[in-house]
Amino acid sequence: MNVSQPTSEDESEHSGIESAEAACSPTLSAAQMVDALIELSLDAPCHPDERLVISHNDLVFSAYTNAEGAYSAFIPALSADAKIDVFLAEDIYLQAALTVPEADDHVRVALQWSGEARFALHAYHDGASHGESGHVHALRPFDPNLEESFLISLGEPRGPEPMIAEIYSVPATFADKSRLEIEFQFTEQQCGQDFSAFLADNRTASHSALKEISFAVADCPSDAGLAIMAVDLGREQAETMMNSSLSPEQLQD
Numbered sequence: 001m002n003v004s005q006p007t008s009e010d011e012s013e014h015s016g017i018e019s020a021e022a023a024c025s026p027t028l029s030a031a032q033m034v035d036a037l038i039e040l041s042l043d044a045p046c047h048p049d050e051r052l053v054i055s056h057n058d059l060v061f062s063a064y065t066n067a068e069g070a071y072s073a074f075i076p077a078l079s080a081d082a083k084i085d086v087f088l089a090e091d092i093y094l095q096a097a098l099t100v101p102e103a104d105d106h107v108r109v110a111l112q113w114s115g116e117a118r119f120a121l122h123a124y125h126d127g128a129s130h131g132e133s134g135h136v137h138a139l140r141p142f143d144p145n146l147e148e149s150f151l152i153s154l155g156e157p158r159g160p161e162p163m164i165a166e167i168y169s170v171p172a173t174f175a176d177k178s179r180l181e182i183e184f185q186f187t188e189q190q191c192g193q194d195f196s197a198f199l200a201d202n203r204t205a206s207h208s209a210l211k212e213i214s215f216a217v218a219d220c221p222s223d224a225g226l227a228i229m230a231v232d233l234g235r236e237q238a239e240t241m242m243n244s245s246l247s248p249e250q251l252q253d
Contacts (some may be wrong), residue, residue, distance in 0.1 A: 026069075030084050030096035035148055035169070036077045036103045040084055040096065044069040051159055053087040058200040058210040059110045061155035062163040076152060076167045077103040078110070078202040103202065106148075107175040107233055111182060112155075112165040113197035118185040121151060121166045125178055138166060146174065170233070180231040184215045191222035199231070 026044035033039050042052070048069045053062050057078040065071045065088075075084065077100035086094045113119050125143050128134030136143050141151040148171045155164035170178050184195065195217070200210045215227050 026088060026092060026094060028084075028086055028094040028096050030082075030098050032077075032098055032100050033074065035150075036100050036106055038075045038077050038082060038084065038098065038100065040071075040073050040075055040086075042071040042086060042088075042094070044071075044088060047088060047092075050089060053163070054154075055085045055087075056082065057202075058198075059154075059165055059167070060112060060163055061165040062159070062161070063154070063156050064159065073154060074152060075154065076106070076108050076169050078108055078200070079103055105172055106169050107172050107178075107201070107203060108167055108169045109180060109199065109201045109231060109233070110165055110167045111197055111199055112163065113195075114161055114163045116157075117195045117197070119164075119166075119195075119197045120183045120185075121168050122181045122183055123149070123151065123168050123170070123178055124181075125149065125170075125174075136168070146170075149174065149178070175233045178233055180233055182213070182229040182231060184227040184229075185224075186215070186217045186227070187224045188222060190217050191220040193217050 024046040026042065026047065029041045031039045040054070042065065044050070044065055046069060047065055048067050050065050050069070051062060052064065052071060053060065054073075056075055059075075059078060063071055063073070080100055080103045082100050082103065083095060083097045088094065109121070111119060111121050120138060122130075123136040125134035125136070125146055134143055134145065136149065136151050138151060138153050141153070143149050149169060151166060151168045153164075153166050156162060157164060168180060182197070182199075186195070195215045197213055198210055199213055213229065
């Protein structure tokens with residue numbers, strides 16, 4: 001009986017396949033940064049321009065890798081023991097875990113939604129009004145007078161079922177001088193429809209209180225308008241709010 005032995009050419013080809021597979025395997029890393037931020041980095045060279053779903057505690061958003069299959073983001077830690085889950089393609093799951101001791105030194109509120117709804121967080125410091133210094137929002141995410149406070153936008157509004165999120169962060173020692181609101185802008189074409197978003201924060205003991213909030217646009221015909229909902233930043237009030245109805249009774253033009 002003749003038994004063929006692998007040749008050096010066969011071994012070289014097998015080694016080349018293994019090397020190609022290793023080079024194609026996605027890698028995920030997470031590092032603690034200043035202000036209890038997490039720098040997330042994904043390297044997936046065989047998955048260019050591919051949709052991702054990223055989650056951290058109750059925070060969920062979608063994004064896309066770039067042309068080289070890379071993605072990076074800064075995510076505010078919502079707990080000291082932080083885990084970031086990334087779902088890539090249909091069957092690839094990656095996780096990064098790290099400890100962020102300073103996470104509890106910040107009050108953080110995350111607003112997330114899907115689809116084409118236009119939600120936004122607006123924070124006001126030291127009694128500031130809309131448009132004044134101290135008004136923090138997606139287009140002006142920093143307060144020059146309070147560098148430790150900021151707003152981060154995550155997610156990309158493209159592709160199937162885009163999931164978008166905004167996270168407002170303020171030092172816990174300054175939370176009582178901050179005012180936070182949710183704004184929902186609606187168009188004439190959205191009359192008679194209901195729109196939902198989800199609110200989470202890092203202030204409840206379980207770090208897992210996710211609440212759905214609903215905005216009902218007036219029946220057609222209806223003009224475009226703006227709805228505003230206040231969010232209490234106090235810990236005791238937050239726990240009450242997260243376990244109660246948040247549906248506004250009126251929409252403000």
